[in-house]
Amino acid sequence: MTDTSEHSRPEALPTPPPQCPASKLGPGPGGRTRLYGPEAESDLYGLYERLRAEHGPVAPVLLHDDLPAWLVLGYRENLDVARTPSRFSRDSRLWTEMREGRVPPDHPLCPIVTWQPICVFTDGEQHERWRGAVNDAIARFDRRGIRRHVTQCANQLVDRFCASGKADLVSQFAEPLPMMAMTELLGMPEEFSPELVSAGRDMIKGSATAVQSNEFVQETLRKLVARKHARPGADFTSWLLEHPSGLSDDEVQQHLRLVLIAAFETTANLMANTLKMVLTDVRFRASLAGGHMTLPDAVEQVLWDEPPFMNILGRWATQDTELAGRQIKAGDALVMGLAAANVDTAVRPDLDAPIHGNRAHLAFSGGAHECPGQDVGRAIAGTGIDALLLRLPDIKLAIEESELDYRSTLMCRHLTSLPVAFTPHQPSHSEPTAEEGQDDSPHSAVPRTTPSAPSGQVTALRRPWWTSFRNWFRRS
Numbered sequence: 001m002t003d004t005s006e007h008s009r010p011e012a013l014p015t016p017p018p019q020c021p022a023s024k025l026g027p028g029p030g031g032r033t034r035l036y037g038p039e040a041e042s043d044l045y046g047l048y049e050r051l052r053a054e055h056g057p058v059a060p061v062l063l064h065d066d067l068p069a070w071l072v073l074g075y076r077e078n079l080d081v082a083r084t085p086s087r088f089s090r091d092s093r094l095w096t097e098m099r100e101g102r103v104p105p106d107h108p109l110c111p112i113v114t115w116q117p118i119c120v121f122t123d124g125e126q127h128e129r130w131r132g133a134v135n136d137a138i139a140r141f142d143r144r145g146i147r148r149h150v151t152q153c154a155n156q157l158v159d160r161f162c163a164s165g166k167a168d169l170v171s172q173f174a175e176p177l178p179m180m181a182m183t184e185l186l187g188m189p190e191e192f193s194p195e196l197v198s199a200g201r202d203m204i205k206g207s208a209t210a211v212q213s214n215e216f217v218q219e220t221l222r223k224l225v226a227r228k229h230a231r232p233g234a235d236f237t238s239w240l241l242e243h244p245s246g247l248s249d250d251e252v253q254q255h256l257r258l259v260l261i262a263a264f265e266t267t268a269n270l271m272a273n274t275l276k277m278v279l280t281d282v283r284f285r286a287s288l289a290g291g292h293m294t295l296p297d298a299v300e301q302v303l304w305d306e307p308p309f310m311n312i313l314g315r316w317a318t319q320d321t322e323l324a325g326r327q328i329k330a331g332d333a334l335v336m337g338l339a340a341a342n343v344d345t346a347v348r349p350d351l352d353a354p355i356h357g358n359r360a361h362l363a364f365s366g367g368a369h370e371c372p373g374q375d376v377g378r379a380i381a382g383t384g385i386d387a388l389l390l391r392l393p394d395i396k397l398a399i400e401e402s403e404l405d406y407r408s409t410l411m412c413r414h415l416t417s418l419p420v421a422f423t424p425h426q427p428s429h430s431e432p433t434a435e436e437g438q439d440d441s442p443h444s445a446v447p448r449t450t451p452s453a454p455s456g457q458v459t460a461l462r463r464p465w466w467t468s469f470r471n472w473f474r475r476s
Contacts (some may be wrong), residue, residue, distance in 0.1 A: 082367035096331030111214040154387035165424035178267035187235025266308035307363035
């Protein structure tokens with residue numbers, strides 16, 4: 001699928017300048033709480049509960065540079081916002097702060113709030129046109145081809161560190177694997193993925209270098225679109241270019257950016273959080289080993305408890321309105337608190353109780369703008385985790401769980417590292433078996449040209465408790 005023609009490589013992302021100092025502690029102007037800085041970075045869930053106790057399901061907060069916004073904490077209130085575009089639009093041009101010039105072009109939030117010709121910034125007919133093109137292109141993916149490619153990529157990554165007997169599963173596995181998969185699906189040269197990992201994660205942090213990182217991603221995709229005009233293939237980029245809706249090059253480029261960054265961040269975080277749960281949660285292991293929890297159940301539990309996107313800045317009031325007793329003014333910004341909604345006791349009275357087969361979480365948002373690629377993300381994460389655990393059956397956490405460190409930003413909370421140890425062995429260069437290539441999912445995509453079936457066989461390993469991971473997709 002990947003285009004192997006000659007290509008000009010965008011200039012590498014320059015070395016980032018030093019980060020701006022964190023904001024000071026304490027309330028900001030107007031008594032609003034800052035949704036960034038030390039408190040949010042050190043204890044995001046604690047901040048949610050403090051805000052919920054003080055303000056209820058909708059809390060007044062401050063974004064970067066003390067821009068006012070509303071954080072929606074309640075589950076039902078988040079669904080209300082997601083399902084009523086007539087009151088809460090995705091069009092960021094409505095934002096009062098931006099219209100009045102308080103969000104300059106170099107503001108760290110600009111890469112995620114500046115209006116662009118993509119489906120996430122529109123509602124109504126225009127949204128249906130753009131979203132329809134994205135949905136149709138995603139539907140053409142061959143799930144067997146995705147799993148086969150992800151298994152091969154996962155084995156390549158494991159081969160890089162398996163002889164050492166130790167690894168960091170965040171930087172050496174959970175982060176590179178989704179971008180390796182996405183560059184293939186987009187028809188992009190694979191060697192771009194390391195730099196895109198760095199730029200993609202930086203641009204959604206709201207960091208001092210977010211705008212710079214965004215430009216690197218944009219230039220990479222701009223050249224990809226031009227190349228696919230000349231040499232189309234069986235890939236997402238080519239399918240968008242040939243779609244009957246007649247997307248312009250800029251529209252295609254911006255949707256590629258949307259899919260690439262959203263898929264990378266959500267899948268990397270989902271993989272890291274699931275692996276952490278596998279390695280640290282005794283109840284999880286016992287339940288899975290005993291057959292009481294299937295792997296899809298386990299992943300949905302992670303999506304309830306630690307969603308890949310904690311918050312989404314992306315709704316603006318179209319009119320003066322009320323939400324949970326709060327007076328929202330036309331042009332106000334609303335932050336959808338997906339993680340806070342998932343732990344709302346109004347829908348989860350017992351937060352310690354396991355959730356089986358329940359996909360009612362808001363990890364992928366809701367309403368017309370619910371993530372269209374969530375099943376592809378599950379396929380990448382599940383296949384990658386399966387391949388890793390088959391290769392390293394005695395893997396264990398190399399440090400105490402209390403030593404694990406998280407980094408929180410406006411949108412995400414992710415592990416900075418996940419150090420593990422295992423019995424060293426030489427790279428096997430193994431390929432997926434015929435069984436791994438099977439696809440009996442009810443959501444199978446339209447068949448496309450895919451790589452030839454591999455001839456190698458995976459070396460048999462003793463059956464650890466997590467061999468039930470192999471039934472992931474046939475049960476989902």
